[in-house]
Amino acid sequence: MIARTPAPPYYAVIFSSLRTEGDQGYGHAANRMLELAREQPGFLGVESAREDGLGITVSYWESEAAISAWKQHAEHQAVREQGRATWYSAFQTRVCKVERAYAFQN
Numbered sequence: 001m002i003a004r005t006p007a008p009p010y011y012a013v014i015f016s017s018l019r020t021e022g023d024q025g026y027g028h029a030a031n032r033m034l035e036l037a038r039e040q041p042g043f044l045g046v047e048s049a050r051e052d053g054l055g056i057t058v059s060y061w062e063s064e065a066a067i068s069a070w071k072q073h074a075e076h077q078a079v080r081e082q083g084r085a086t087w088y089s090a091f092q093t094r095v096c097k098v099e100r101a102y103a104f105q106n
Helices: 026-039 064-072 074-087
Strands: 010-019 043-051 054-061 088-098
Touching: 010 064, 026 043, 026 074, 054 064, 064 074, 074 088
Parallel strands: none
Antiparallel strands: 010 054, 010 088, 043 054
16 A cells, blocks of 8 residues: 655655565564554654565655654664564665655556
8 A cells, every 4th residue: 555645845764674584473573563653753654565575664754853753662672673683684774855756546
C-alpha cells in the first residue's frame, strides 16, 4: 500500500537491508516496531517491500525532531541492536527532506 502523506515538506527515512537466513523473531519485532512507530508524534506513514533478501522500508515523518525522538525510543533502540546482531547482514539508512511529491491513481 502507498502511504498517504501531506503536502511537502516532510521527511523520509529510507532503510535498505539485507537479511540473514531464518526469521529468529524478526517478523514479530518488525510488526511491533510498526505498531510503535504509528503511535509516535510526527509519524506520517510507511511503505515496505522485500524480495530476494533485499528489503526497503520508507517511513515518513513531519520533522527531523520526530525522527530523532523515534530513534531514541528505548524499545526501538533495543530492536536495532538485535538487528545488527541477528537479522541483518548489511543495512543502510538515509534521511531526506521531501520537497515535492507527485501521485497518480487509476
